Amino acid sequence: MRYFCLVDCNSFYCSCERVFHPETRNRPVIVLSNNDGCAIAFTKEAKAVGFGQMCEPFFQLKDRIKKYNVAVFSSNYTLYDSMSKRVMDILREFSPDMEIYSVDEAFLQFEGFDHYDFMEYGQKIRKDILVKTGIPVGVGISITKVLSKIANKMAKKNKGVWVMINQQDIDDVLKTFPVKDIWGIGSRSAAKLNMLGIKTAYEFKLYKDEGLIQKLLTKTGRQVQEELRGVSCLALEEAEDKKNTGTSRSFGVNVYDKKQLQEALAHFSTHAALKLRRQNSVCYSMQAFIYTNPFQEVPQYYGQGRATFSSGTSDTLKIITAAHQILDEIYRPGFAYKKAGVLLNHIVPKGQNQLDLFTPDPSDNEQLNQVMDLINRKYGAHTIKSAACGIHNDWKTIADYKTQHYTTSWKDLLKVKI
DNA sequence: TCTGGGGTCCTAGGACCC
DNA sequence: TCTGGGGTCCTAGGACCC
Numbered sequence: 001m002r003y004f005c006l007v008d009c010n011s012f013y014c015s016c017e018r019v020f021h022p023e024t025r026n027r028p029v030i031v032l033s034n035n036d037g038c039a040i041a042f043t044k045e046a047k048a049v050g051f052g053q054m055c056e057p058f059f060q061l062k063d064r065i066k067k068y069n070v071a072v073f074s075s076n077y078t079l080y081d082s083m084s085k086r087v088m089d090i091l092r093e094f095s096p097d098m099e100i101y102s103v104d105e106a107f108l109q110f111e112g113f114d115h116y117d118f119m120e121y122g123q124k125i126r127k128d129i130l131v132k133t134g135i136p137v138g139v140g141i142s143i144t145k146v147l148s149k150i151a152n153k154m155a156k157k158n159k160g161v162w163v164m165i166n167q168q169d170i171d172d173v174l175k176t177f178p179v180k181d182i183w184g185i186g187s188r189s190a191a192k193l194n195m196l197g198i199k200t201a202y203e204f205k206l207y208k209d210e211g212l213i214q215k216l217l218t219k220t221g222r223q224v225q226e227e228l229r230g231v232s233c234l235a236l237e238e239a240e241d242k243k244n245t246g247t248s249r250s251f252g253v254n255v256y257d258k259k260q261l262q263e264a265l266a267h268f269s270t271h272a273a274l275k276l277r278r279q280n281s282v283c284y285s286m287q288a289f290i291y292t293n294p295f296q297e298v299p300q301y302y303g304q305g306r307a308t309f310s311s312g313t314s315d316t317l318k319i320i321t322a323a324h325q326i327l328d329e330i331y332r333p334g335f336a337y338k339k340a341g342v343l344l345n346h347i348v349p350k351g352q353n354q355l356d357l358f359t360p361d362p363s364d365n366e367q368l369n370q371v372m373d374l375i376n377r378k379y380g381a382h383t384i385k386s387a388a389c390g391i392h393n394d395w396k397t398i399a400d401y402k403t404q405h406y407t408t409s410w411k412d413l414l415k416v417k418i
Numbered sequence: 419t420c421t422g423g424g425g426t427c428c429t430a431g432g433a434c435c436c
Numbered sequence: 437t438c439t440g441g442g443g444t445c446c447t448a449g450g451a452c453c454c
Contacts, residue, residue, distance in 0.1 A: 075423095077423095242424095245425085246423090247423090248423065341423090
């Protein structure tokens with residue numbers, strides 16, 4: 001018999017901050033998105049006093065933050081990535097079959113574990129991670145991925161672990177579980193199911209007209225229905241290279257100047273190219289875009305363009321150059337730009353790169369990129385970069401409440417008084 | 419004043435080919 | 437009035453996820 005287990009960190013970003021700020025342990029905590037734009041993570045204490053709506057603008061929350069003495073942090077992705085790695089390393093010890101689903105979630109598959117007491121095993125996972133990292137997690141165990149997701153939601157309200165393996169236990173939960181909370185059923189699909197009179201996961205499971213489900217919710221929705229029935233359709237997935245990648249940011253201020261957009265796009269290109277080299281891939285095409293602020297009553301403009309490379313590349317300089325060429329085409333003076341980004345498409349492993357017959361030098365500045373990566377790894381990000389990235393970066397994202405890189409930078413190491 | 423970022427999968431429809 | 441059939445590839449857009 002095969003079982004699926006979903007382990008999910010509670011309010012992950014907030015929990016990471018709390019590990020290094022124990023004084024916030026009993027206070028509500030929220031973490032802001034890039035640019036301190038809006039709130040994206042909340043502890044249960046914050047939810048208890050009315051926070052928790054995803055992406056509520058920060059400026060609209062300020063009064064309530066004061067009133068409830070909420071601890072606020074800018075997002076610190078370097079810290080979260082590093083804490084995530086610690087959690088995943090521990091989880092790996094509990095099963096050889098594991099899929100890292102996101103920064104704060106992983107599926108474990110248990111095969112040949114039939115004699116295990118899963119309740120006890122789940123508690124052990126929880127305790128181990130809490131003791132070794134300080135991060136609280138929830139554990140849900142069932143017989144398909146979708147069902148283990150549901151078990152995980154139940155765990156949140158019930159001591160952190162929930163096991164549902166026999167049919168009766170599963171149905172008891174499904175009867176009370178709203179269809180809109182099922183993994184893979186978003187608001188659109190939920191509305192369609194409601195129109196068919198389907199409100200609970202149990203009703204969805206029993207709904208007979210599979211053809212109609214296929215038509216309304218496509219193949220994805222049908223698979224969810226099967227998984228609810230206990231038929232496993234979604235297997236554990238291997239970590240695969242990204243098929244698209246990109247970097248984009250909102251600016252801290254309105255940007256009018258083309259020069260500044262060039263700098264910003266150079267930064268984003270640098271970052272995206274690094275992601276590409278880290279997974280040892282190259283891309284054949286890219287896009288760049290610039291936006292005005294859709295929330296403001298100002299003239300709107302959305303410019304985007306495309307470039308293709310004659311052979312695959314992950315060269316920062318080549319990608320910056322292409323981004324600048326796109327900018328030349330799409331830039332319109334006079335607009336107040338608020339956001340920009342680059343996307344790298346048609347990505348393949350470097351080993352499969354098709355070289356171009358007519359490009360005599362396919363070297364792609366490879367050694368230069370390697371040396372730059374090495375220096376930046378050793379002495380910290382942005383130690384060395386293309387001059388196109390500029391120096392002052394007036395467009396920079398705002399992060400007024402950002403904590404240190406406690407786990408990834410020697411100079412930010414936490415000081416402990418004894 | 420201030421409104422995130424990074425992904426995946428699926429489908430329909432157009433372009434193109436023989 | 438009548439206007440093939442079958443196939444592939446690509447892209448845009450929708451929906452969903454964290």
